[in-house]
Amino acid sequence: MRRARGMTLVEILVAMSLLAILSAMGYKAFSALMLSREQLTAYSARWTDLARVFHRVETDVAALATAAEAGAVPPPTASQADTLTLEETADGAQRLVLPAYGNKSPLGRIERVYLADGKGLSWQSRPLGFAREAVPERYPLFGGDTHARFAVLLAGNRESPRWPVDGVPPGDARALVMTVTLQGGQTVRRVWSLP
Structure with missing residues (x-):
């Protein structure tokens, strides 16, 4: 008896099973590739946002030097030295004014205000001399899952969550320290030299 050409039913079933396994x-x-791509995109976006915030703070700290230089000959309306102010409330929120x-x-002065609280970190640029109604909104920089803390690095490598501090001369403030705790507990610390 002569065998018919082609594949038997068993051979077809085995081939279909192999193709199904390969497809699965x-x-x-x-x-998995798409999931890792989404995670990588989210991770990259988080670090990009962090870099933007660090750049904003760095720019505002650099403006302190300009304010200090312009303050060498104080205008008649100036009532205090152009230094940063760091306040801490009883509930742990911080307010940094640069x-x-x-x-x-109208006064030629601007206050850049950072508010770090349980809701995250927000920023506001407030021109002085306008009515309170003209104050612009706060812009969120970080959400509640990312926590930011500020400190002033003093002489002797001591940190203070407030500035100015009674009994500490203004020249003892060496740097502004920002510590960011990301979602997942990872901590990033950045230090800027003060003028």
């Missing part, structure tokens, strides 16, 4: 493995690999000079204010 390919789908699983593609799904003064600068700007031409969009």
